Amino acid sequence: MPIAGNIEAAGRWRAGSLSLDARAPGGPIERAWDKARFEMKLVSPANKRKHEIIVVGSGLAGASAAATLAELGYNVKCFCFQDSPRRAHSIAAQGGINAAKNYHNDGDSVYRLFYDTVKGGDFRSREANVYRLAQISVQIIDQCVAQGVPFAREYGGTLANRSFGGAQVSRTFYARGQTGQQLLLGAYQALERQVDAGRVKMFPRTEMLDLVVVDGRARGIVTRDLVSGAIESHAADAVVLATGGYGNVYYLSTNAKGSNCTAIWRAYKRGAAFANPCFTQIHPTCIPVSGHYQSKLTLMSESLRNDGRIWVPLNKGDKRAPNEIPEAERDYYLERRYPSFGNLVPRDVASRNAKAVCDEGRGVGEHGLGVYLDFADAIARLGRAVIEERYGNLFEMYQRITGENPYQTPMRIYPAIHYTMGGLWVDYQLMSTIPGLFVIGEANFSDHGANRLGASALMQGLSDGYFILPYTLGNYLAGEKFEKADPLSPEFREAQDAVAERTRRLLEARGRRTVDSFHRELGKLVWDYCGMSRNAGGLEHAIGKIRELGEEYWREVKVPGAAKEINQSLEKAGRVADFFELAELMCIDALHRDESCGAHFREEHQTPDGEALRDDARFSYVAAWQYNGGDPPLLNKEPLRFEYVHPSQRSYK
């Protein structure tokens, strides 16, 4: 049931009338997933073969889903824009993956992981989903170990763990600083095994550019072959989007350069609701920007905060080298302000505090946009060898990029955009508001609320792909009747024409500015006004600017080359065009959410000591936006109820 709309600032949005049924099972939360599975309809093995499923994306979510669906007997087509599914952006995750195994006997449990995730998300996620995620976390580790993921081990041969931001227990499993790589290779290998068996047809270097909806159900996609440039249609009984996050709307981010919002944005324009687009996460530990040519930002895993101590000089403008600053003139501000969590406070808290000390003029490095992450104490306590074993490759990477040796001088870090909690709205079954369109991994909005805890994205992607979608998709298929979708039908033709028309417009604008120059400018606007902190005036300003720039984009962009060839500028141009539209929706969402929660920090709403101030009475809901042609988007609300974890102001003191 939609709740009555807020005041609609300057007609930026209107109230929608979608009924958002989350389909979360009632009853005790511990049994909800069992109950849901029991109630699901099943597809018989003989019938599975008759269903064609499209999976767009081959990251942790997409590869695990495609492999598992094929193992079950479905016919799968899997798409990615890189030359190999193994290169999906998940490969870059460093730190680890959470699971409530309690192997360390330190008090962890499914319930505690559930509790931490709901609280860490600042009470803006759906309890039933989060509980299920915590339950499944345990199975994921088993699955990955069996696949040969070389997780770190103790001397006795058992699995090792470390702790991560926002948690007081050691529940993070890791494979050196390459956890995402190893988990993805596990899923990729399972996927390739199915490719060899003929049950998955893989389409690398193929980009989805539109979704095709027939009679209200998702029945296919339109793609561009990135080598030949051919625009093609693919029909199926269901479409799964696993296309990752949209952090690159900020231009500079820790995401891979190709990460984009095109697939989910096209789906939004075909009727899928987009939830909480303004919930974007800033990661506290990235290497600071060094120049205007900078093409992306590099993350330093937050696992470093386990042993590194964060500080800035006590006094403004202290330009001395770090080792010349005596203890008494250093401010270990996180340890000071948050004695119980110290350097391990959640990401949003760590990021905002870094911004605050830099805004006070106490930042370090050439541009004053940086804080120290110091390992001197840890090296003295544990010895260099231990630190090298834990973080060797991260230290190497830091040195390679900055030319500085972090064993000797503290690292400099600064927050950067890293993850997007927002995404397409999905119900408990991971289905969007378009029947037959499922969304998994970072591309959906589920589970992390307004702030994601470290090491929880890998867990969510694999949980969705290995253990949830394979059931819920079957439930959908079993309950529907399908005639074969015809790629020559008017719906497919219309979508294909629309794609060809956009391509033509981009190529024929023949303006005076490159795609990157627009993207950089857009990114700066979003970072300045819809980044670490936001306010109504700034957001209004940004919306106006984004529109202006977006109009200029279609007039002035210069895309060389032709449609029917390898054309990387054209690929980028399409993605950036979608980022413009998404950026506006993000700002509208941030403007409408007149409270602070998690990573969404509205300056108007803070406690006297600068902490985020939620407004549960007005905003305890998921904002699910609906495309409304050229008119302001429609706001629909899924109310959130907390029966287990009682909303409280988060406190990491």
Place this chain on the structure above:
Amino acid sequence: MKLIFHIWRQRDGRSPGRMVRYEQDGLNPDMSMLEALDVLNEELILKGEDPVVFEHDCREGICGSCGFMINGVAHGPLSKTTVCQLTLRHFDNGAELYLEPWRAKAFPILRDLMVDRSALDRIIASGGYISTPAGSAPDGNAIPVSKEAAERAMDAAACIGCGACVAACPNASASLFTGAKIAHLGLLPQGQPERARRALRMVARMNEEGFGQCTNIGECEAVCPKGIRVEVISRMNRDFLKASWTARRAGAD
């Protein structure tokens, strides 16, 4: 700083290619090699020319997308570093750099510095996995793995599939890549049941894809950005020989 680039330009697999000279001034030594190419491409676009096509994605040395020869060395002069992480401070001001794509029969050129490396995926598909359908796994701690085995498996598993080893090898062999996967899985208890089959199939596929034979030259190890050691090739050969003997004996029975 200033650099003089000579870059291989080739429209597609059917057209001939050639080196084209570009002079770049005002570069910042903190830039990566790919950022220098970004700057060049921005200029080319504004001049109405086709930008240089090269592959990249993560720009953190982990996805394996990037890679080309710099003055004849795969990924350039800095050891254990992909071109996306190679900063210009490692070159002399005014240096001349020759950028060329990976050259191997199994890697057809698609355009400029971009080649088709899908043969590497097909090698993995032939046997580079442990068959465990989702849901069938025992508890993660059910099978202990010694710390040493886990570490050595991780060393081999670090391969990013970039193809530099193939490009550096005078025989264009993919043995380092294939051996790395065989070693990773073969070092773990979970990988034992399929060990023989894996070696037989992966080696056979490698040959079918048109990669050359390994003659122990070791250029691959020298350029590998992830420090994969040639020992993995010996492991592959041992596993392959053993499996071939067993297969032959079984055939004779």
